[in-house]
Amino acid sequence: MLRIYRSLRYLPVFGVIVIWQILSSSGIIPGNRLPSPVTILHGFTELASEGLPPGYTLTGHCLGSLKRVLSGAAIALVTALPLGMMMGYWARARDFLTPFVEMIRPIPPLAWVPIAILWFGIGDKSASFIIFLGAFFPILLNTIGGVLSINKRFIESSIILGAKKGALFMKVLMPGAMPSIITGIRIALGIGWMTLVAAEFTGVKSGYGLGYMIMTARDIQRPDQIIAGMAVIGVIGYTMDLVIRKIEDRILRWR
Amino acid sequence: MDLKIIDLHKAFSASEGERIDTIMNVSFTVGEGKFVCVIGPSGCGKTTLLRMISGLERPDRGKILLGMKEITEPVREIGYIFQEPTLLPWRTVIRNVEFGLEITGVPKEQRRQKALAALELVELQDFGDFYPKEISGGMKQKVAMAMALVVEPKVLLMDEPFVSLDCQTRNYMQTALLQVWEKTKKTVIFVTHNVEEAVFLGDEIICFTSRPAEIGKVLAVDIPHPRDRTSPELNSIRKEILLFLAKEREKTRNVNGMFTHVHNLSEV
Numbered sequence: 167m168l169r170i171y172r173s174l175r176y177l178p179v180f181g182v183i184v185i186w187q188i189l190s191s192s193g194i195i196p197g198n199r200l201p202s203p204v205t206i207l208h209g210f211t212e213l214a215s216e217g218l219p220p221g222y223t224l225t226g227h228c229l230g231s232l233k234r235v236l237s238g239a240a241i242a243l244v245t246a247l248p249l250g251m252m253m254g255y256w257a258r259a260r261d262f263l264t265p266f267v268e269m270i271r272p273i274p275p276l277a278w279v280p281i282a283i284l285w286f287g288i289g290d291k292s293a294s295f296i297i298f299l300g301a302f303f304p305i306l307l308n309t310i311g312g313v314l315s316i317n318k319r320f321i322e323s324s325i326i327l328g329a330k331k332g333a334l335f336m337k338v339l340m341p342g343a344m345p346s347i348i349t350g351i352r353i354a355l356g357i358g359w360m361t362l363v364a365a366e367f368t369g370v371k372s373g374y375g376l377g378y379m380i381m382t383a384r385d386i387q388r389p390d391q392i393i394a395g396m397a398v399i400g401v402i403g404y405t406m407d408l409v410i411r412k413i414e415d416r417i418l419r420w421r
Numbered sequence: 422m423d424l425k426i427i428d429l430h431k432a433f434s435a436s437e438g439e440r441i442d443t444i445m446n447v448s449f450t451v452g453e454g455k456f457v458c459v460i461g462p463s464g465c466g467k468t469t470l471l472r473m474i475s476g477l478e479r480p481d482r483g484k485i486l487l488g489m490k491e492i493t494e495p496v497r498e499i500g501y502i503f504q505e506p507t508l509l510p511w512r513t514v515i516r517n518v519e520f521g522l523e524i525t526g527v528p529k530e531q532r533r534q535k536a537l538a539a540l541e542l543v544e545l546q547d548f549g550d551f552y553p554k555e556i557s558g559g560m561k562q563k564v565a566m567a568m569a570l571v572v573e574p575k576v577l578l579m580d581e582p583f584v585s586l587d588c589q590t591r592n593y594m595q596t597a598l599l600q601v602w603e604k605t606k607k608t609v610i611f612v613t614h615n616v617e618e619a620v621f622l623g624d625e626i627i628c629f630t631s632r633p634a635e636i637g638k639v640l641a642v643d644i645p646h647p648r649d650r651t652s653p654e655l656n657s658i659r660k661e662i663l664l665f666l667a668k669e670r671e672k673t674r675n676v677n678g679m680f681t682h683v684h685n686l687s688e689v
């Protein structure tokens with residue numbers, strides 16, 4: 167029963183595709199404005215087999231983008247998590263760092279592209295840096311919020327039982343803030359993934375990357391491949407979130 | 422080892438920057454292994470007193486001595502049971518009990534053994550693998566006791582630990598607590614605003630006045646355990662405390678009346 171219900175979730179997605187195909191086939195949606203799902207599927211297989219530019223296949227583009235997202239997000243996690251825990255625990259740290267954080271945060275990651283290129287040159291490092299900027303703040307803010315939401319009595323009772331700072335941070339604050347931290351990671355990966363493709367529009371001039379692939383498709387005027395690339399981005403983003411939610415269920419069984 | 426409370430004083434800042442006295446001139450000594458109940462009206466400063474004894478909060482004046490040692494910060498010798506159970510929700514019952522040992526580097530084998538012994542003491546040895554959300558409020562407070570006892574404190578401070586339990590569970594928990602106390606012989610300071618509870622548990626009952634809390638009355642209860650809740654001796658002690666508390670309430674009302682009076686004058 168549950169299994170059937172679960173697969174029914176994808177019904178709206180398929181419904182939209184089917185209606186779209188019908189509208190395209192009957193000429194209501196002009197093919198030069200929006201290619202039909204079937205045309206896009208052709209574009210997709212072409213991307214997967216021959217690649218764009220030729221020789222650079224879809225798998226490579228996906229892996230290239232994933233590598234940048236995951237490395238950027240990983241660096242964001244290992245920096246934002248400890249900083250967020252300290253800002254959550256020490257009011258002094260929070261008071262003095264919040265203005266700084268809140269002034270950097272509104273700057274769109276893409277506004278950093280010129281600086282990123284100046285610092286790291288064109289390439290993976292630049293792209294990872296942009297992702298890092300997009301992923302850092304959601305993790306930071308959610309970690310701070312998570313620590314603040316921990317019952318103060320848990321902290322006091324742990325201290326009475328003999329917890330020093332190390333144990334307090336690792337065994338009380340971190341697990342206590344974990345639900346919030348995971349939410350932060352989910353948001354961070356979403357933003358990172360969105361930022362990445364945009365960063366690759368301008369930041370990658372050769373090699374691999376979904377954003378770069380889409381721009382190449384634009385240059386040779388292949389809207390079917392543009393949309394196929396967009397769809398791949400959506401599916402990968404969705405899959406990443408599914409995986410995290412699975413991990414979340416596992417880690418947060420106690421809730 | 423005696424616990425000596427010497428001339429404690431604590432004031433909190435009110436909104437307008439003035440200081441409101443909460444605890445004043447509180448001195449008493451608790452002999453080793455004694456069970457002392459502290460009773461007083463809600464909001465009089467009982468929690469504040471316990472927090473100062475535990476070292477969680479510093480008094481403005483006065484000091485706390487455990488034997489020869491002055492308490493200025495939380496120490497493992499003085500355990501604390503909070504009003505709301507403080508089990509870490511992401512740990513199972515047994516791992517909660519192990520917590521105090523784990524953080525001080527007690528080897529795995531040994532801490533499991535000690536934690537099981539502590540759970541046995543509160544008769545929860547069969548619930549080790551449950552998560553806190555899966556057990557009842559009374560059981561949670563028992564686990565909280567095991568968590569505190571496993572690090573072998575000398576003193577146990579308890580802040581209205583049974584206040585949110587229903588009446589029957591509360592009675593049962595009181596008996597369970599006395600059994601644990603008789604087995605472990607910890608010094609206990611037990612805060613409550615429930616007269617029956619104080620009379621049923623304490624060797625000695627310290628009655629606080631309304632804020633600022635001062636010691637208004639000290640009663641010794643020389644009745645051996647297990648006590649009969651309905652016995653005439655217990656009843657007469659209850660009556661004495663109830664009279665005291667009623668008088669305290671009367672006093673507060675008069676003070677409030679006076680303020681209204683002054684307020685009216687200023688309006689004229």
Ligand SMILES: Nc1ncnc2c1ncn2[C@@H]1O[C@H](COP(=O)(O)OP(=O)(O)O)[C@@H](O)[C@H]1O
Binds near residue numbers: 433443462463468470
């Ligand atoms: N941190 C604090 N800041 C300001 N006022 C406080 C603080 N803690 C307690 N108080 C005040 O001190 C009084 C006594 O509180 P408390 O010790 O919790 O009373 P009880 O436990 O007897 O009900 C209350 O009026 C409370 O508002």
Ligand SMILES: [Mg+2]
Binds near residue numbers: 467468469580581
């Ligand atoms: Mg209280």
